[in-house]
Amino acid sequence: MGKRWTRTTSQTQFLNAKLAEYVQARVDNNIEPFRSKLNEEWFQRWPEHQVMFPEWKEDDTALSQGQMQILGQAIDKRQKVMFSCNLY
Numbered sequence: 001m002g003k004r005w006t007r008t009t010s011q012t013q014f015l016n017a018k019l020a021e022y023v024q025a026r027v028d029n030n031i032e033p034f035r036s037k038l039n040e041e042w043f044q045r046w047p048e049h050q051v052m053f054p055e056w057k058e059d060d061t062a063l064s065q066g067q068m069q070i071l072g073q074a075i076d077k078r079q080k081v082m083f084s085c086n087l088y
Contacts, residue, residue: 051074
């Protein structure tokens with residue numbers, strides 16, 4: 001089992017709103033396009049930089065080199081997970 005993940009209230013609402021669409025995708029045996037769309041929408045709403053550095057805002061000074069490295073690793077990890085799950 002993977003590590004526990006704590007969702008925010010808005011993330012839970014987002015996922016709950018997708019439940020009927022998910023069920024229909026399962027019925028239609030069309031889950032991969034659903035997952036791809038869900039992940040795209042998810043990362044548009046909650047990009048890694050907001051999760052990794054919530055205090056940082058777009059008009060702040062640029063992220064440091066160390067922060068950029070951490071962010072790059074998080075994006076790389078997400079892409080590997082999504083690729084291994086055939087979401088691309």
